[in-house]
Amino acid sequence: MAFESLTDKFQNIFQGLKKKGKLSEADVKAAMKEVKMALLEADVNFKVVKQFVEAVRERSIGQEVMESLTPGQHVIKIVQEEMVRLMGAEKTDLSFSPKPPTVFMMVGLQGAGKTTTCAKLAGLLKKQGKKPLLAACDIYRPAAIKQLQVVGGQLGIPVFSMGDQHDPVDISKAAVAHGVQNHHDVVILDTAGRLHIDEAMMEELVAIKEQIGPQEVLLVVDAMTGQDAVNVAETFNGKIGIDGVILTKLDGDTRGGAALSVRAVTQKPIKFACVGEKLTDIEVFHPQRMTSRILG
Numbered sequence: 001m002a003f004e005s006l007t008d009k010f011q012n013i014f015q016g017l018k019k020k021g022k023l024s025e026a027d028v029k030a031a032m033k034e035v036k037m038a039l040l041e042a043d044v045n046f047k048v049v050k051q052f053v054e055a056v057r058e059r060s061i062g063q064e065v066m067e068s069l070t071p072g073q074h075v076i077k078i079v080q081e082e083m084v085r086l087m088g089a090e091k092t093d094l095s096f097s098p099k100p101p102t103v104f105m106m107v108g109l110q111g112a113g114k115t116t117t118c119a120k121l122a123g124l125l126k127k128q129g130k131k132p133l134l135a136a137c138d139i140y141r142p143a144a145i146k147q148l149q150v151v152g153g154q155l156g157i158p159v160f161s162m163g164d165q166h167d168p169v170d171i172s173k174a175a176v177a178h179g180v181q182n183h184h185d186v187v188i189l190d191t192a193g194r195l196h197i198d199e200a201m202m203e204e205l206v207a208i209k210e211q212i213g214p215q216e217v218l219l220v221v222d223a224m225t226g227q228d229a230v231n232v233a234e235t236f237n238g239k240i241g242i243d244g245v246i247l248t249k250l251d252g253d254t255r256g257g258a259a260l261s262v263r264a265v266t267q268k269p270i271k272f273a274c275v276g277e278k279l280t281d282i283e284v285f286h287p288q289r290m291t292s293r294i295l296g
């Protein structure tokens with residue numbers, strides 16, 4: 001798992017706090033300065049860092065903490081609690097439509113891991129007893145359709161495709177109709193991404209969303225891209241409206257910025273974390289567990 005350098009830094013800060021008996025306001029201030037530096041170096045959004053540090057500081061200089069026998073431990077606990085809160089406090093489950101099939105529309109930039117994540121999510125749902133259908137709606141990236149068919153095949157999940165000569169809105173509609181006919185309770189749409197956000201891509205995604213009315217629009221973002229991932233999330237949310245985020249590549253050399261900022265900036269929950277290239281490398285995102293990983 002990533003976050004090693006951030007974890008090391010927090011461990012050092014916590015050691016320093018634990019060593020002290022009584023804490024002065026200046027001690028708390030100094031520790032918060034270190035926390036701030038650590039988070040900024042981990043590429044956490046500046047505003048998020050400011051609010052986080054302020055919340056921890058305010059709670060830490062309260063009488064109850066300062067006069068306790070172990071103020072250092074109290075401050076550490078406050079950091080933990082605020083970090084959990086920053087990432088959404090509780091896990092957020094997917095919602096399912098009362099009238100199947102539930103449609104999940106997956107969006108994101110090319111290379112973020114969207115196609116892989118479609119399959120991972122389908123695999124996870126299949127394990128839970130659902131009968132998912134994958135739908136290949138990316139007609140632009142060479143080999144995207146083939147890739148979805150390959151990963152779907154590995155999981156024993158059918159893939160709906162109409163090739164690359166049809167309009168993605170029509171493909172999405174036909175996929176849902178195919179899902180109804182074949183008693184699928186979930187349809188996952190793998191939509192097109194580009195290397196950068198552009199108008200044509202957004203218009204296409206808006207059209208699919210309007211015509212299909214998916215239960216959830218899930219944005220797949222590469223956690224390794226740090227603050228860029230957060231900017232991408234903000235833009236997609238503004239232009240299309242998203243219901244949740246799936247962070248990928250949390251196994252890589254990520255500094256933690258995206259995981260810590262995305263919820264606070266977009267107000268949308270992180271629903272899953274992907275932690276490797278294998279099709280089973282997907283986990284439900286738990287703010288509490290992620291905090292433990294980050295803080296060590």
Ligand code: GDP
Nearest residue numbers: 110111112113114115116248249274275276277
């Ligand atoms: P798309 O263009 O967004 O559809 O991206 P792909 O699904 O083709 O994934 C791009 C690359 O990222 C592939 O090489 C994937 O194996 C890799 N990838 C996707 N998710 C993860 C992840 O969680 N961890 C790692 N290490 N690699 C991933």
